[in-house]
Amino acid sequence: xxxxxxxxxxxxxxxxxxxxxxxxxxxxxxxxxxxxxxxxxxxxxxxxxxxxxxxxxxxxxxxxxxxxxxxxxxxxxxxxxxxxxxxxxxxxxxxxxxxxxxxxxxxxxxxxxxxxxxxxxxxxxxxxxxxxxxxxxxxxxxxxxxxxxxxxxxxxxxxxxxxxxxxxxxxxxxxxxxxxxxxxxxxxxxxxxxxxxxxxxxxxxxxxxxxxxxxxxxxxxxxxxxxxxxxxxxxxxxxxxxxxxxxxxxxxxxxxxxxxxxxxxxxxxxxxxxxxxxxxxxxxxxxxxxxxxxxxxxxxxxxxxxxxxxxxxxxxxxxxxxxxxxxxxxxxxxxxxxxxxxxxxxxxxxxxxxxxxxxxxxxxxxxxxxxxxxxxxxxxxxxxxxxxxxxxxxxxxxxxxxxxxxxxxxxxxxxxxxxxxxxxxxxxxxxxxxxxxxxxxxxxxxxxxxxxxxxxxxxxxxxxxxxxxxxxxxxxxxxxxxxxxxxxxxxxxxxxxxxxxxxxxxxxxxxxxxxxxxxxxxxxxxxxxxxxxxxxxxxxxxxxxxxxxxxxxxxxxxxxxxxxxxxxxx
Numbered sequence: 001x002x003x004x005x006x007x008x009x010x011x012x013x014x015x016x017x018x019x020x021x022x023x024x025x026x027x028x029x030x031x032x033x034x035x036x037x038x039x040x041x042x043x044x045x046x047x048x049x050x051x052x053x054x055x056x057x058x059x060x061x062x063x064x065x066x067x068x069x070x071x072x073x074x075x076x077x078x079x080x081x082x083x084x085x086x087x088x089x090x091x092x093x094x095x096x097x098x099x100x101x102x103x104x105x106x107x108x109x110x111x112x113x114x115x116x117x118x119x120x121x122x123x124x125x126x127x128x129x130x131x132x133x134x135x136x137x138x139x140x141x142x143x144x145x146x147x148x149x150x151x152x153x154x155x156x157x158x159x160x161x162x163x164x165x166x167x168x169x170x171x172x173x174x175x176x177x178x179x180x181x182x183x184x185x186x187x188x189x190x191x192x193x194x195x196x197x198x199x200x201x202x203x204x205x206x207x208x209x210x211x212x213x214x215x216x217x218x219x220x221x222x223x224x225x226x227x228x229x230x231x232x233x234x235x236x237x238x239x240x241x242x243x244x245x246x247x248x249x250x251x252x253x254x255x256x257x258x259x260x261x262x263x264x265x266x267x268x269x270x271x272x273x274x275x276x277x278x279x280x281x282x283x284x285x286x287x288x289x290x291x292x293x294x295x296x297x298x299x300x301x302x303x304x305x306x307x308x309x310x311x312x313x314x315x316x317x318x319x320x321x322x323x324x325x326x327x328x329x330x331x332x333x334x335x336x337x338x339x340x341x342x343x344x345x346x347x348x349x350x351x352x353x354x355x356x357x358x359x360x361x362x363x364x365x366x367x368x369x370x371x372x373x374x375x376x377x378x379x380x381x382x383x384x385x386x387x388x389x390x391x392x393x394x395x396x397x398x399x400x401x402x403x404x405x406x407x408x409x410x411x412x413x414x415x416x417x418x419x420x421x422x423x424x425x426x427x428x429x430x431x432x433x434x435x436x437x438x439x440x441x442x443x444x445x446x447x448x449x450x451x452x453x454x455x456x457x458x459x460x461x462x463x464x465x466x467x468x469x470x471x472x473x474x475x476x477x478x479x480x481x482x483x484x485x486x487x488x489x490x491x492x493x494x495x496x497x498x499x500x501x502x503x504x505x506x507x508x509x510x511x512x513x514x515x516x517x518x519x520x521x522x523x524x525x526x527x528x529x530x531x532x533x534x535x536x537x538x539x540x541x542x543x544x545x546x547x548x549x550x551x552x553x554x555x556x557x558x559x560x561x562x563x564x565x566x567x568x569x570x
Contacts, residue, residue, distance in 0.1 A: 010041050018049060018076035042068040050075040050430055070141050070511075074483045077508035079430035081450040085509035086465030089502040090519040099152040102500035103127040104491040105165030105254075108475035111198035112174050113139070114225045114233065119198060120477050121223065122488060124205075126165040126498070130155070132237040134223060135486075137517060143482040148517035153223075157239040161219055166253030166271070166473075167205030169221070172285060173262040174198065177222075196225040201242075201285060203267060206253045211328045214272050216251040218242040218283070246290035249281035254305035254329075254423065254473075258318060259285070260344075266318065268342075271305035276325045276333065278303045280342075280371070299373045301340050306422030306439075306473070309342075312453045314431055318342040319376075319453065321436060322420025329473065330441050330493065335421035337412055338379040339456070343372045376456050381417055412458065414535035418445035425476035427485065429507060433459070435485070437476065437505075442493050443538040444470040445530045466526035468503045470494070483507045484517075 013021050013035065025035050035041050042065060049072070077083075100106075106125025113119035113136055120135040132155050137148040155161070177199040200221045207213035219241050226234040252270030259265050265283040269276065278300050282291045307323025320340040326333020412420075417440075424439025437448035446467045450459030474490025485505040492499050504515065530538075 010035060010038070010044075013041070014044060014048065018045075018072075018079065021045060022073075022076075036069065037065045039065040039068050041065075042072050046072045046075065049079065067141065071481070073511065074141065074481075074508050075430060077510055078483060079433050081429070081433050081435065081459050081461045081507075083462040083464065083509055084448070085506040086463070086468060087504040087506055087515050088466050088468070088521045088524040089504060090521050091501070093519055094500060094502050098133075098150070098502065099131065100133050100488060101127070101129070102498035103129075103489050104473045104498045106475055106489060107167060107169035107202065108477045108486075108488065109169050109171045109200050110477050110479060111171050111200060111223060112177075112196065113198070113223075114196050114227050115194055118143075118479065118482075119223055119225075120479070120486060121169075121200065121221070122475065123169070123221070124164060124167060124202075125489070128163075130161065130163070132221065132223075134235065134237070137479070137482070140481055143479065143484070144513045144515045144517060146516065151235055153235065153237040155221070155237040155239045159239075159241040161239040161241070162207050162215065162217065164202075164205030164207055164215065164253075166211075167202050168255060168257035168267075169200050169202050170257045170259050170265060172199045172201060172220075172259070176262065176285065192226055192228060194225075194227040196227070198223045201257075201265060201283075203257055203265070203283075204252050204255055204270065206271075211253070211271065212273055214251040214253050214270075216249050218244050218288070242288050244283070244288045244290055246292050249283075249290060250277060250279050252277060252279075252305075256307055256309035256320070258309045258311050260311050260318075264291075266309070268309050268318070268320065269304050269307055269323065271327065273327060275327055276303035276305045276323075301338070301373060301375070304336070306424070308424060308426030308436070310426060310428045310434055310453075312341075315453065316344060318344065319434075319451075321426055321434070321451070322422070322424060322439070324422030324441060329422060329491070333422075335381055335418075335440055336379040337377075337381055337417040337420040338375060339377040339420075339451075341374050341376055343374065345371065380412065412449075414532045414538075415445060415447060415530050416449055416458075416460075418443070418530060418535055418538075419447055419449045421445070421472065423473035425474065425487070427476065427478040429478060429480075435478075435507075438470070438474060438487075438490065439472045440535075440538070441472060443530055443534055444472045444491070444493050445535070446470040446527055447530060464509060465506075466521075466524045467529055469499050469501060469527050470530055471499050474499065483511075484515075 013024055016024055025032055046068060100122050103125040106122065108120065108122045111119045111121060116139055117136050118139045120137065121132060123132045132153045133150055134153060135148055135150040137143050138146045177197050202219040202221060204215060207215055219239055222238045224236055249267060252272055255270030256268045257265055263284060263286055265285055267281040269278050284291055302325065304323035304325055307320055309318050309320045312319050320342065322335065322337050324333050324335045419436040419439055421440030425437050427435050429435050432452060432454045434451040434453065435448060436451060438445060446469060448461065448463065450461055452459055468487065469492055471490030471492050474488060476485055476487045478485050484507065487503045487505065490499045504518065506515065
C-alpha cells in the first residue's frame with residue numbers, strides 16, 4: 001500500500017504547492033508521523049520554494065525538523081500573502097527613547113550583525129541628525145521572543161559625508177564586504193573573538209533644500225562589530241566616499257537602486273531640478289566602476305521618481321512599479337500606477353562589455369546587448385503634468401512610450417493605486433511575491449497591495465491590526481528570515497509634516513507569534529483607511545488649491561498641533 005512507502009510520500013509531496021503539502025501531511029497519521037519529523041523533507045521544500053540562503057539547522061532529529069518546518073511555514077505564509085497584521089510600537093518608546101525622530105526622505109537597510117544577530121540601520125533624510133542608528137535583533141525564527149535593542153553611533157569618516165535626502169542605501173553581500181576589508185579596522189585590544197563587517201552603498205540624493213543640489217556621489221557605510229571574550233561588544237560606523245571610475249551617471253534623487261548578482265548596482269530614474277528622468281546606469285561594486293557600455297533599450301518609460309524596482313531573479317528581469325513625475329513631491333507632476341519590466345538578457349552581456357577592450361571574437365551580439373523595456377500594466381490614473389520635459393524618457397504628459405506585447409490595464413481601485421504612487425515602499429518578500437505599501441503624494445495612503453511575479457497579477461492581503469498613519473517617503477525594512485517589516489517616519493500630506501511613529505508588520509500572523517521585540521500599544525485605535533473617493537479627489541499632481549507646503553507657517557503649526565493632540569488622545 002502507498003501508506004507503507006515513506007519515500008513515495010516524500011517524492012509526491014515535493015510536487016505539491018505549499019498549502020497542498022500541509023493538507024497532504026495531515027491526511028493520515030502514518031504520513032504525518034513520517035514526514036512531519038523529517039528534517040530532510042522540510043529542508044528540500046524550503047530550498048525548492050524560496051531559494052533559502054540562510055544556514056539551516058543540521059541533524060535529523062525531531063527538534064531540527066520542527067525548526068525547519070517552522071521556517072517553511074513562515075516562508076509559505078509570506079509567499080501567499082493571504083494575511084498580515086500591524087503591531088503598533090509604543091509611543092512612549094518612539095517619542096522619549098528611540099533616537100531617530102520624525103523625518104522623511106531617510107534610508108534604512110538590513111545588514112548582517114554579530115554572530116547570531118542582524119542589524120537594521122536607519123540614517124540620513126531631511127534632518128540635521130547625521131548619526132547612524134543600528135537596531136540589533138536576534139537572527140531567525142526566535143527574533144520575536146527577544147528585545148530589539150539599538151545603538152546610536154556617531155560615524156567616523158575620512159571625508160565628512162554630505163547632508164542628503166532622497167538618496168538610496170543598498171546593502172552589499174557579506175562576502176563582498178569581507179573581501180573589501182580584509183585587515184582593516186583591526187583593534188589592538190586583546191581578547192577579540194570575532195570581527196563582523198557589514199557594508200551598504202549610498203548613491204545620489206538632494207544636498208540642498210527645495211529639491212535642489214542633486215548629486216551623483218557614491219558613499220559606503222561600514223558597520224564594524226567586535227565581540228570580546230568578556231562578552232563585551234564594540235561597535236562603530238564609518239562613512240567613506242568612493243572614487244569611482246568610468247563615465248559618471250546623471251545626478252539625481254528619489255531614484256531606485258537594485259543590486260543584481262551580488263555585484264552590479266542598477267540605478268533607474270530619479271528626480272532632478274529640471275524634472276524626472278528614466279536614465280539607467282550600472283555600477284560594478286567590486287571595482288567601483290560605472291560600466292561604459294552601450295546600454296541599448298528598446299523603448300523606455302517616461303521619466304519618474306519615487307518608483308520601486310525589484311530583481312525578479314527567476315525570470316531574469318527587473319520589474320518597476322509606479323512612481324511620479326515632476327520636480328518636487330507635492331506641487332508638480334502626477335502619480336502613475338503602471339508596471340514595467342526590463343529584460344536584461346542575462347549577466348553575460350555585462351560581463352563581456354565591462355572589459356575596456358571588447359574582443360572581436362565576443363559571443364555577445366548587439367541584439368543580446370539590448371535591454372528591453374516592456375509595459376506589463378498600463379497606467380489608469382489621469383495625467384495632468386505641468387513639469388518641464390527631459391530627454392531620455394522625458395517627464396511628460398503623453399504616454400507614448402513603447403508598448404509591450406503583454407501590456408494590459410490594471411484592475412486597481414483609486415485607493416489601491418496610491419500604493420504605486422510616488423515614494424511608496426516595495427519589498428520582495430519571497431521569490432515570486434512583492435509587497436507594496438504607503439505612497440502617493442496627495443493624498444498619501446496607509447494601504448497595501450501584493451504582486452505575484454509569476455503571474456504578473458496583484459494580490460490583496462487581509463490586513464489586521466490598527467492601521468498606521470498614511471504617509472509617503474518613509475522607510476520600510478524587510479526581515480526575511482524573521483517574517484517582519486519595520487516601518488519608520490515619512491511625510492503626511494494632511495498635517496504637512498513628518499510622521500513620528502514606528503510600526504511592525506507581521507507577515508505571518510497565522511503562526512500566532514507573540515511579539516516581544518518592542519513594547520506595543522495594545523489599545524491603539526486604527527487610523528482611517530483612505531477611501532476611493534478621497535483618492536479620486538485627492539489632487540493627483542498640480543492643484544490650484546494650497547497644499548501643505550504652500551500654507552503659511554502658522555497654518556502648518558496649527559495643523560501639526562491638532563495632529564499631535566489627536567494622536568496623543570488615542
